[in-house]
Amino acid sequence: MKKINTSSISGTQELTPKDQTKFDQLKDSIIRKYHQHGFLNIETPTIERTEILLAKAGGETEKQIYKVIKTSGSEESIKEALRFDHTVPLARYVVEHENDLSFPLKVSQTGLNFRGERAQKGRFREFYQCDIDVVGRNTLPIAYDADVIATLLSTFNSFKLNTPVLARISNRKILSGLLEALDLEKISKEIFGIIDHAEKVTPEQTKESLEELGLSKDVVRKLLSFIGLHGERSAVIKELGNLEITNDTFTDGVNELDQVLYLLESADLHDQIMADMQIVRGLDYYTGTVFEFILPEHKNIGSVCGGGRYENLTKYFSDKSFPGVGGSIGLTRLFYVLNERGLIADKANFLDYAIIPVSEHEFDEAMNVAKKLRNKKHSVTIVFAGKNLSDKLTYATKVAKNGIVIGEAEVASQTLESKNFETGETSEININVESNPEDFWAD
Amino acid sequence: MKKINTSSISGTQELTPKDQTKFDQLKDSIIRKYHQHGFLNIETPTIERTEILLAKAGGETEKQIYKVIKTSGSEESIKEALRFDHTVPLARYVVEHENDLSFPLKVSQTGLNFRGERAQKGRFREFYQCDIDVVGRNTLPIAYDADVIATLLSTFNSFKLNTPVLARISNRKILSGLLEALDLEKISKEIFGIIDHAEKVTPEQTKESLEELGLSKDVVRKLLSFIGLHGERSAVIKELGNLEITNDTFTDGVNELDQVLYLLESADLHDQIMADMQIVRGLDYYTGTVFEFILPEHKNIGSVCGGGRYENLTKYFSDKSFPGVGGSIGLTRLFYVLNERGLIADKANFLDYAIIPVSEHEFDEAMNVAKKLRNKKHSVTIVFAGKNLSDKLTYATKVAKNGIVIGEAEVASQTLESKNFETGETSEININVESNPEDFWAD
Numbered sequence: 001m002k003k004i005n006t007s008s009i010s011g012t013q014e015l016t017p018k019d020q021t022k023f024d025q026l027k028d029s030i031i032r033k034y035h036q037h038g039f040l041n042i043e044t045p046t047i048e049r050t051e052i053l054l055a056k057a058g059g060e061t062e063k064q065i066y067k068v069i070k071t072s073g074s075e076e077s078i079k080e081a082l083r084f085d086h087t088v089p090l091a092r093y094v095v096e097h098e099n100d101l102s103f104p105l106k107v108s109q110t111g112l113n114f115r116g117e118r119a120q121k122g123r124f125r126e127f128y129q130c131d132i133d134v135v136g137r138n139t140l141p142i143a144y145d146a147d148v149i150a151t152l153l154s155t156f157n158s159f160k161l162n163t164p165v166l167a168r169i170s171n172r173k174i175l176s177g178l179l180e181a182l183d184l185e186k187i188s189k190e191i192f193g194i195i196d197h198a199e200k201v202t203p204e205q206t207k208e209s210l211e212e213l214g215l216s217k218d219v220v221r222k223l224l225s226f227i228g229l230h231g232e233r234s235a236v237i238k239e240l241g242n243l244e245i246t247n248d249t250f251t252d253g254v255n256e257l258d259q260v261l262y263l264l265e266s267a268d269l270h271d272q273i274m275a276d277m278q279i280v281r282g283l284d285y286y287t288g289t290v291f292e293f294i295l296p297e298h299k300n301i302g303s304v305c306g307g308g309r310y311e312n313l314t315k316y317f318s319d320k321s322f323p324g325v326g327g328s329i330g331l332t333r334l335f336y337v338l339n340e341r342g343l344i345a346d347k348a349n350f351l352d353y354a355i356i357p358v359s360e361h362e363f364d365e366a367m368n369v370a371k372k373l374r375n376k377k378h379s380v381t382i383v384f385a386g387k388n389l390s391d392k393l394t395y396a397t398k399v400a401k402n403g404i405v406i407g408e409a410e411v412a413s414q415t416l417e418s419k420n421f422e423t424g425e426t427s428e429i430n431i432n433v434e435s436n437p438e439d440f441w442a443d
Numbered sequence: 444m445k446k447i448n449t450s451s452i453s454g455t456q457e458l459t460p461k462d463q464t465k466f467d468q469l470k471d472s473i474i475r476k477y478h479q480h481g482f483l484n485i486e487t488p489t490i491e492r493t494e495i496l497l498a499k500a501g502g503e504t505e506k507q508i509y510k511v512i513k514t515s516g517s518e519e520s521i522k523e524a525l526r527f528d529h530t531v532p533l534a535r536y537v538v539e540h541e542n543d544l545s546f547p548l549k550v551s552q553t554g555l556n557f558r559g560e561r562a563q564k565g566r567f568r569e570f571y572q573c574d575i576d577v578v579g580r581n582t583l584p585i586a587y588d589a590d591v592i593a594t595l596l597s598t599f600n601s602f603k604l605n606t607p608v609l610a611r612i613s614n615r616k617i618l619s620g621l622l623e624a625l626d627l628e629k630i631s632k633e634i635f636g637i638i639d640h641a642e643k644v645t646p647e648q649t650k651e652s653l654e655e656l657g658l659s660k661d662v663v664r665k666l667l668s669f670i671g672l673h674g675e676r677s678a679v680i681k682e683l684g685n686l687e688i689t690n691d692t693f694t695d696g697v698n699e700l701d702q703v704l705y706l707l708e709s710a711d712l713h714d715q716i717m718a719d720m721q722i723v724r725g726l727d728y729y730t731g732t733v734f735e736f737i738l739p740e741h742k743n744i745g746s747v748c749g750g751g752r753y754e755n756l757t758k759y760f761s762d763k764s765f766p767g768v769g770g771s772i773g774l775t776r777l778f779y780v781l782n783e784r785g786l787i788a789d790k791a792n793f794l795d796y797a798i799i800p801v802s803e804h805e806f807d808e809a810m811n812v813a814k815k816l817r818n819k820k821h822s823v824t825i826v827f828a829g830k831n832l833s834d835k836l837t838y839a840t841k842v843a844k845n846g847i848v849i850g851e852a853e854v855a856s857q858t859l860e861s862k863n864f865e866t867g868e869t870s871e872i873n874i875n876v877e878s879n880p881e882d883f884w885a886d
Contacts, residue, residue: 020485052447
């Protein structure tokens with residue numbers, strides 16, 4: 001009988017070993033792909049000085065910060081809190097370690113972040129985020145925007161989901177330039193907000209919201225037609241040209257978008273990218289390229305990845321200029337929605353082999369055989385427990401793909417048979433063939 | 444100029460990308476070895492209900508617990524705190540998910556734990572621990588004790604340290620049986636404490652501490668001679684036999700120790716294990732097998748890994764009995780001491796290739812070449828930034844082992860040359876040979 005409530009706290013993820021295996025595969029895949037694309041991993045502490053976190057946070061985020069305090073805590077310890085994203089710690093890291101870093105700095109960060117949100121289904125208070133960022137010193141070529149998007153797409157492709165992934169890409173300078181041409185700069189923040197929100201409401205509601213700003217019917221029509229622009233690079237670039245807007249902001253935005261999309265095409269990603277003027281991203285933070293990934297067959301999931309270009313990562317911490325571009329996968333939420341919909345392939349079973357010694361007399365031989373199989377990179381468990389052989393076999397089928405029974409006869413003949421639990425096929429295995437010595441990376 | 448203090452808080456680890464790479468290699472190696480030995484990974488939330496943590500904690504540990512509170516926090520949110528080890532959450536996990544688990548449950552946990560210690564060199568408040576545990580339902584064969592030690596030794600061996608690792612192993616029942624025979628059960632807790640402490644003080648001080656308990660010179664001599672017993676299995680087992688103690692506790696302890704050591708010998712680990720009566724482990728928690736790993740050439744580092752057998756993991760949470768055996772690597776501290784002493788092999792450089800497009804005209808070809816090299820499992824970055832070619836090459840040598848320059852000539856001839864930055868050797872590379880399609884695990 002339980003003596004106490006043993007459930008994990010709400011808003012956190014706690015998985016069975018089977019689901020944890022699936023989760024870990026996604027995480028490993030992300031880490032591997034980020035590295036393959038040249039991003040170096042870094043890790044900052046979970047606990048930060050509150051003043052560092054508050055330098056950027058504001059509004060909702062500030063309310064959601066978890067402060068930490070020692071049980072025996074003095075005033076002093078309340079000055080610390082749990083990070084709510086990877087961006088603020090990265091900014092601090094860049095300023096602190098500038099002289100030890102090579103710029104452009106390509107870094108990845110994969111770890112837990114914390115937000116004191118109201119717990120609800122699919123919303124997490126403690127969650128993994130997997131970020132990549134490229135940070136330049138003073139300048140950063142636009143090609144890195146394509147580099148980031150290519151990396152994230154390649155990462156999603158490595159998940160082998162049973163459904164396609166599409167990157168919707170735009171550049172905030174384009175809408176800014178349009179608003180400049182329409183003489184609407186003063187209310188650009190409000191208009192960005194309405195457009196960012198447009199997919200969560202009906203087209204009619206978006207129209208009303210724009211009209212409420214006091215815009216003429218003609219202007220509203222132009223804006224709605226603008227955010228409807230989406231498709232393949234050359235077509236969208238042409239349509240943007242047809243708008244005949246000549247200010248630098250607009251022209252720069254279109255050129256940057258064109259370059260980013262062109263480079264992604266060069267990386268063979270034509271089918272997975274789309275120019276889409278609907279994408280503006282909520283945060284003021286972004287200043288150029290913006291993107292969001294969706295699963296077109298599961299639109300109601302919403303964005304599964306997002307990011308963009310920002311002018312200056314470290315503005316709260318330093319006078320120097322560090323422009324950057326980055327993106328983030330919210331892994332805990334992503335896993336939750338994918339797993340719920342059965343979009344992640346199931347792994348057959350956990351381990352390669354279970355060795356089943358018939359009695360205690362074969363425990364030593366089992367240790368010896370396990371050692372040799374592990375030297376060949378196999379995952380192996382030994383079933384020491386169980387009332388009888390049948391008991392041990394039942395356990396073995398739950399944890400491994402193949403079983404090897406070792407009894408007196410096997411020890412005497414030094415012949416072992418492996419049985420595939422799924423197919424029932426058996427095959428003799430020779431564990432005495434020499435394998436390579438253990439290798440740091442490969443084993 | 445910095446506007447704010449950007450150092451990480453004291454008692455936390457923050458590494459340069461180069462050191463982070465070394466740290467991540469140790470961590471990956473641990474995760475891989477644990478899996479190879481049949482341990483399934485699980486992860487519990489960092490934040491636990493305070494009442495769960497306090498069910499076991501006491502004394503010093505309780506004072507060190509970090510509570511978490513939302514900035515906009517009510518009374519309610521102070522009921523949560525950060526875990527200080529993996530054992531308490533594992534106990535909760537086993538009780539909560541019992542029906543979804545197969546017993547004996549072999550699990551690994553690798554994650555951050557938090558303790559509000561006074562910050563000092565080499566002591567961390569936020570640190571990685573990498574645990575394995577085998578948990579039985581009602582019973583658990585002693586062979587699993589050997590399984591845990593073999594796994595941890597194999598893990599240390601995969602680190603490829605430039606120094607040997609030795610497991611010192613004992614069984615608390617042996618000392619308990621000795622104290623029973625000497626009629627000292629009433630002060631056994633004090634004696635265990637003194638023996639556990641013995642390596643931190645002089646032999647003379649240990650003697651004095653024992654004498655202060657009111658023990659006769661003869662008894663003190665017997666105890667000191669007992670804790671001096673160490674060496675290879677058969678010799679130590681024989682010497683323990685010579686003590687002619689016949690109570691069940693002592694006999695069980697000796698038999699268990701004999702079996703554990705014998706099975707480790709069967710796994711080819713003779714050279715890395717030693718019976719050692721000095722090892723008792725501080726915590727009352729342990730009831731049988733106890734062990735600690737040391738680096739004999741660097742004794743002042745102290746124990747780098749420890750663990751043992753415990754009677755009942757879940758006693759604070761459930762009436763059912765779950766005996767277990769486990770061990771833990773304190774990774775953050777381990778990395779700190781190994782790195783400080785230069786015991787971890789340095790990796791030459793981060794990435795396999797840096798592709799260097801001469802001008803913007805080759806950016807597209809660079810994207811294409813990178814894609815193909817990554818399909819062959821290589822890690823590749825493209826150097827888009829830099830005033831000129833020399834600038835780009837300088838950057839490339841800092842992040843990658845090999846460089847590939849792509850200019851007009853290379854695009855025209857479709858011939859690429861790779862240069863090894865260390866040796867200066869160049870070789871033609873053919874990127875157009877078909878590689879296997881991307882594979883979830885292998886890429």
